[in-house]
Amino acid sequence: MRKSHRAFLLVILGIVISGGQIVQAQEVYEQAGDIRLKEIGFFSGWGKGSLNKEDEDYEILPLTLRFGFDITRAFRKTATSDFVGFLVEPFINPVLSPDSNVEVGCSLLLKYARSLGDRFSPYIEGGTGVIYTSQDLEQQSTNWNFLLQGGCGLYYFVRENTSLNVGYRFRHFSNAGVERPNGGIDAHCVLIGFSFFY
Numbered sequence: 698m699r700k701s702h703r704a705f706l707l708v709i710l711g712i713v714i715s716g717g718q719i720v721q722a723q724e725v726y727e728q729a730g731d732i733r734l735k736e737i738g739f740f741s742g743w744g745k746g747s748l749n750k751e752d753e754d755y756e757i758l759p760l761t762l763r764f765g766f767d768i769t770r771a772f773r774k775t776a777t778s779d780f781v782g783f784l785v786e787p788f789i790n791p792v793l794s795p796d797s798n799v800e801v802g803c804s805l806l807l808k809y810a811r812s813l814g815d816r817f818s819p820y821i822e823g824g825t826g827v828i829y830t831s832q833d834l835e836q837q838s839t840n841w842n843f844l845l846q847g848g849c850g851l852y853y854f855v856r857e858n859t860s861l862n863v864g865y866r867f868r869h870f871s872n873a874g875v876e877r878p879n880g881g882i883d884a885h886c887v888l889i890g891f892s893f894f895y
Contacts, residue, residue: 733895735782736765740862740890744790746883748836753795755832755882761788763892765808778812784822792832802828804844816854820864823847828870836880842870850888858894 744757765782772781784806792798806824813819828844850864866888871881 732766732768732771734764735767736763736892736894738763738765738862738890738892740864740888742886742888744866744868744884744886746885748795748834748882755792755884756794757790757792757800757884757886759788759790759886759888761786761790761890763890765892780808780810780812780818782808782810784808784824786826792830796832798830798832800828800830800832802826802844804846806846810852818852818854818860819849820852821847821849834882836878836882837872838876838878839872842872844868844870848886852892860892860894862888862890862892864888
């Protein structure tokens, strides 16, 4: 994995891990009643990466559900146009290349969004998860791997509680050195979907 990718993934992982350190444990406990399901969504798109030391592409068709929980109050007590969310995203991604296979897993992410009027809300997000791929890869000695990803996007609200969602994600999966080889697979993903807010 390139040094720039390592640095990017370490920053995203640091944000996710340190996010819970922003407030004291007692404050989180007191505000737990304010954490609620805020968003249910679905997105798809297309992702592509190159297999290390090969000319073959690794292509996927993301099929992901999104369950977003509002945790804004854990970070501040006053109402603002900012939104902090904890996302749970189970997925089943068909692998299109190098062979027809499938990825399954679940990601946990943090999202920060900012409302720009009634229609637009840009966001950034990052997190980790687990992934199983039925695709046998020379770069990876295991089919079970860890997934790190981060990206950005934009919600466009077509109604008060319904939005279209477009975004970009960089993702990396590897087995964290549990077994060798552990070359890892990087991919760039373009995503589109819709969400319902409560």
